[in-house]
Amino acid sequence: MATGTDLTPAAGGEPAAGAAASPVGVAPAAPASRRRAKRPGLARLGDLRKLIVPVAVLVLWQIASSTRLVDPRFLPAPTTVLDAWGVWIFGERSPLAWYSGTWAEYVFLSTRRVLEGFACAAAVGVFLGVLIGWSRLVSDLVDPLIQLVRPIPMTAWLPFATLLFGIQDTAAVFLIAMGAFFPIVVNATAGAQRTPRILLRAALMLGTPPHKLLYRVVLPAALPSIFTGLRLGMGIAWVLVIVSEMLAVKGGLGYSLWTAYQFQRMDLIIASMFSVGGLGYLFDRILVAIAGRTLRWAQGL
Amino acid sequence: MAAQIECRHLSKVFYDLAEGREVVALADFDLAIPNGEFLTILGPSGCGKSTLLNIVAGFEPPTSGEALLDGQTIRGPGFDRGVVFQEYALFPWLTVQQNVEYGLREQGLPRAEVARRSAHYLRLAGLEGAERRYPHELSGGMKQRVALIRVLANDPKILLMDEPFAAVDAQTRTLLQRELHRLWEETHKTVLFVTHSVDEALYLGDRVVVMTARPGRTKAVLTVELPRPRDPTSDAFNAYRREATRLIEEEVQFR
Secondary structure, X not given: OHHHHHOOOHHHOOHXXXXXXXXXXXXXXXXXXXXXXXXXXXXXXXXXXXXXXXXXXXXXXXXXXXXOOOOOOOOXXXXXXXXXXXXXXXXXXXXXXXXXXXXXXXXXXXXXXXXXXXHHHHHHHHHHHHHHHHOHHHHHHHHHHHHXXXXXXXXXXXXXXXXXXXXXXXXXXXXXXXXXXXXXXXXXXXXXXXXXXXXHHHHHHOOOOHHHHHHHHHHHHHHHHHHHXXXXXXXXXXXXXXXXXXXXXXXXXXXXXXXXXXXXXXXXXXXXXXXXXXXHHHHHHHHHHHHXXXXXXXXXO | OOOOEEEEEEEEEEEEOOOOEEEEEEEEEEEEEOOOOEEEEEOOOOOOHHHHHHXXXXXXXXXXXXXXXXXXXXXXXXXXXXXEOOOOOOOOOOOHHHHHHHHHHHOOOOHHHHHHHHHHHHHHOOOOOOOOOOHHXXXXXXXXXXXXXXXXXXXXXXXXXXXXXXXXXXXXXHHHHHHHHHHHHHHOOEEEEEEOOHHHHHHHOOEEEEEOOOOEOEEEEXXXXXXXXXXXXXXXXHHHHHHHHHHHHHHHHHO
16 A cells, blocks of 8 residues: 555645745646546545644644643634634624624735736736846846845835835735746746747748747747746735735735734634635646646646 | 759858867868759768758858858748758647648648648658647657658758757667658758768768768768669668768767
8 A cells, every 4th residue: 555655646735835946947747646646546545645634733733722731812722713714704794893704805805916916927027037038138128127126025125115105905916016026027037048949940940030939939938937937926925915914904814814913813813824825725726727728738848 | 842052161160168169160161952952961970060051041150151042142041941950849839730830820821721731741741640749748750750741841942951860769760761761752852961870871862971070071972873762781782881981980080
C-alpha cells in the first residue's frame, strides 16, 4: 500500500506556495497530477489519507476547548466558531450587532476590491511586461522605475494611499493594484524575454511581418510565465485587501477581522480568517482552471 | 516553382562571447545553386555552414559580399525561402494542423484553400489523425515531418535545411531522408541542405560541397552521379563515401 499511495503526488496541497518560491517558474503541473489521481481505488485511499491530519487537528482543538484545557475565551471550540459564523452569515441585520448577517456583504466588498485591483494590475502588468521584454527601448525607459519602486513593501504604501484617496474604496483598490502589478509585470517581462529566437525566425520565414511578431509569437510564448505572475498577483491581492480593510476602508473581511479583534471575539476572528483563506483558495483554483484550458500545450515544456 | 541561389564573396565575422575574440565563420565564400538542384553542404561542426544558411535565409546579414535569390540581393527572411531547423521550431501553442496552416494564413489565403492545402500535406506526410495534437505530444520524427510540410505548404521557391535530421534516431532519420527525397522528386524545388553526415549528404545531394574547417571555404565539390533513389550499400556509393570521408577527416585532423 505504501508504494501504491505514493503515486498520489503532494502537488495538490499548496501549489501557490510552490509558485511563490520561484517567481519566474513555469506553469505548475497541476493538470498532470489530476490525470494521475484518476486511478481509482489507489487515489481514493490517498485522498482519504490527506484528511487525517486536518481532521485530527480539529478534533484535538475541540477537545482542548471543551475540556477547558485551554481557556475558551482565547481559543473557542470549532463548534463555537461555527455558531458565530452561522450568525454572521444567516443572522438578521441589526444595528446592535455589527456582525449579524453581514458576511455576504463583506465577502462581496472584499471580492470586488480584489477583482478591481487585480484587473488593473493584470491589464497594465501584462501589456507593459511583454513590451519591456520585447523592446530594449521600452525596457530602458520603464524598467528602472519599476526596479526602483518594487523594493518598497506594499504595506508601506498604505498611509500614502489613505492620505491620497481618503477612507474609501479607491485606497484599497490602489494598494491591491500596486501590489499585484509587480509580480505580474516581472513575470510577463521574463516570459517575453525568453521567447526562443528560433520561433521568431520560424515566424519570419513563414511570412509573419516583423511588426506582428509581438502578437503572433512573443505573447503566446510568454503565456505560461504570465500565468505564474497572475497567480502570484492574485495571492498578493488577497493579502492587501485584508491589510487595507483593517486600516483604510469600511466593510469587507479585513474590516470584520479588525472589528472582531476590537471586540475581542476570537470566534469571529477565526471565522474571518477561514473566510479569507477559502476565497483566496477559490480564486487561485479559478485561475488554474482557466490556465488548464488555455495552456494545455505547455504541459510538456 | 523554384529559383536559383548565388553567393558572391560571402564573409561573416562575429564576436564569439565564449571564446572572447572575433571569429571568421565564412571567408570569401562563393556558391551557385541552379534551379531545381538539391545541394548538400558537408562540413565539420563549426565550419560556418549554418552561418551560410542563416545568411541565405535572411536571418543574418553577411559582413561582406552578398547572397542573391534569382538575381535579387537577400535582405531579410521571407516565405519564398522555407527553412527547416534542426530544433523543429514548431510553435508549441499551436496544434499540428495550426502549425501547418500558420504560413498559409499569414499569406492571407482564403479559408478553403488553407484547409485544402493543409489536408493535402498532412496526408502526404502521413500525419492524419495527429492534426489536433500539440508538438510536445509528438515524437521527434513526427515533429520534423510537421516542420517540413509547414514549409512545403507555403510553396516556397527554395528549401533551406539546417541539419534537420540530426536530432532524431538513426532509423527515423533514414525514413525521413527517404520521405524528403520522395517529396523533392515530386516538387523539384531548389534545396540547400546542411549536414555533417557523409551518408546523408551523398544520399540526397545532386552535388555535395565539402567545406573546410573555420573559416569556412569550399574545399571540394562532388557531383554525385548515381541514379536515384540511391542505395547506400552499393559499391558505387561506397566509393563516394570513401572520398567524402577522406576530405572531411583532413579537416577534422587539421583542427
